Amino acid sequence: MHFLLFLTLCFASVSPYTEIHDKKFAASLYQELAKSCNNFVISPFLIETAFAALSLGSSRKTAGEFRTVFHLPQTHEAIKGRYKHFFSLFTNKGYKFQTASRISLLDELELAQKWQKQVRDIFNIQAEVLDVTNKNASAEKIDSWFREKTYNKVDKIVTPKDLNVETGFFLLSASHFGACWAKEFASKRTHKDNFYNRGKLTQKTSVDTMYLLGYFNYGQSKQLEAKFLELTFIEQQSSMVIILPDKIDGIQKLETKMDQVLQFRDMKTTAVDISLPKFRMDSHFDLIKFLQKLGIKQAFIDGKASFDGTVETDCDLPYITKVTQKTSMEINERGVEATAGPAHAAPPSVAPSYVKFKADHPFIFYIKIKEVVVYVGRVLAF
Known part of the structure; x- marks a missing residue:
């Protein structure tokens, strides 16, 4: 049986x-x-x-x-x-x-x-x-x-x-x-940029990359040697969190501390300049x-x-x-497998000092609803 x-x-x-x-x-x-x-x-x-x-x-x-x-x-x-x-x-x-x-x-x-x-x-x-x-x-x-x-x-x-x-x-x-993202990426800004497959400088490839300026929940951890960026969806009840190692080849070390990665909440509203590959x-x-x-x-x-x-x-x-x-x-300019959403939010009229979040090497991500992790994964190579 x-x-x-x-x-x-x-x-x-x-x-x-x-x-x-x-x-x-x-x-x-x-x-x-x-x-x-x-x-x-x-x-x-x-x-x-x-x-x-x-x-x-x-x-x-x-x-x-x-x-x-x-x-x-x-x-x-x-x-x-x-x-x-x-x-x-x-x-x-x-x-x-x-x-x-x-x-x-x-x-x-x-x-x-x-x-x-x-x-x-x-x-x-x-x-x-x-x-x-x-x-x-x-x-x-x-x-x-x-x-x-x-x-x-x-x-x-x-x-x-x-x-x-x-x-x-x-x-x-x-x-x-x-x-749909609460703040959509502008499709007209998407263009090819470099991504270092498996965190190796010798494995550079060109991928469709989205760009966005705005205020987002952002944090850095010296202990984990990583940056955290939270992209909320409309209504703010769900979001995607992207975790980018400080070092191009840092993902394996970061993955040994996954329990801490998923528990990290030390983020605050910050002006961020985002570069994020589209992926499916x-x-x-x-x-x-x-x-x-x-x-x-x-x-x-x-x-x-x-x-x-x-x-x-x-x-x-x-x-x-x-x-x-x-x-x-599938992650694209509008969101996660999304077909409609709000108009793209323009960057602030007075330009602040932006923190760079350039996901050009392997990263971890998860989607949560409130505080429940419903999906988790990683992008290692294209």
């Missing part, structure tokens, strides 16, 4: 909940991915949320590993309280952030009604029984659902071959993020090996995974056999 867990997405007031739970896992996941990837973007939010939902139906070592790796509370009641609050933060003011998840039960097992209600009410995950007698039709049904939920940004999620399992679960999740990236991860390195072991082993609270059975409990995430993101 198997779980097939698909985490799939398109592209991206401080509270005790948001400060405690999301940044540590985001930091550790980023560090594992950075060891074997170049450019990438991923949503730690989707991964953590899916496993938090599964944790409500888990026990013994499986539950313990989930609590440790995802920094979950010790009790189910505390987990439910955290995520009720978590989802209440997303108001979609000034941005589009939608998540859609569903659980498909294969063959003749029956979902535990208590767990089914909890994941629906708290995580907005819908459960169903999937007919796999016609694998082609079932795969197309799933793919069609995801195309609708992601504005046709995600096409193929599963194949008929993926449905070729004896008995188990599919958990499929999708998200879409779109927003598509990431596709099979995440089991990364999650195993972070400490999730039991959930992937037949006979050792303890998901006894998810199904109405006393034997043949399911285990997870696949965790996949697809992510696409």
Whole structure:
């Protein structure tokens, strides 16, 4: 019996909940991915949320590993309280952030009604029984659902071959993020400029680069040897933070301190002269090996995974056999995958002394809604 867990997405007031739970896992996941990837973007939010939902139906070592790796509370009641609050933060003011998840039960097992209600009410995950007698039709049904939920940004999620399992679960999740900058870049100013791939002077390339003068949240850290720039989206509830190492080849050293990077908040309104490359990236991860390195072991082993609270059975409990995430993101003059927005804001009439923020070498970025990190990634090379 198997779980097939698909985490799939398109592209991206401080509270005790948001400060405690999301940044540590985001930091550790980023560090594992950075060891074997170049450019990438991923949503730690989707991964953590899916496993938090599964944790409500888990026990013994499986539950313990989930609590440790995802920094979950010790009790189910505390987990439910955290995520009720978590989802209440997303108001979609000034941005589009939608998540859609569903659980498909294969063959003749029956979902535990208590767990089914909890994941629906708290995580907005819908459960169903999937007919796999016609694998082609079932795969197309799933793919069609995801195309609708992601504005046709995600096409193929599963194949008929993926449905070729004896008995188990599919958990499929999708998200879409779109927003316009509060201060747009002027398209007419975009032109080619240098970028030093992988932080090497010998790997210079020419890329489309956007330019903007204005007042933004900006900070510098001598300890981290990096500059921080926050670009807000309209309505100010969501933003992208870009972290640029002081040294051209400084990204690897900076990445060893990702927990501090994501916690850094010592920024203030500053006049900044911004140079930022336009970029689009598509990431596709099979995440089991990364999650195993972070400490999730039991959930992937037949006979050792303890998901006894998810199904109405006393034997043949399911285990997870696949965790996949697809992510696409495009950054341009208007924002993140944005098609409309306010007019470009002119620079101040009296020119102040601008701080230079020239992203011409590898940098880290993340998108947050209020204080919740929903996407994190890096640009290493073009």
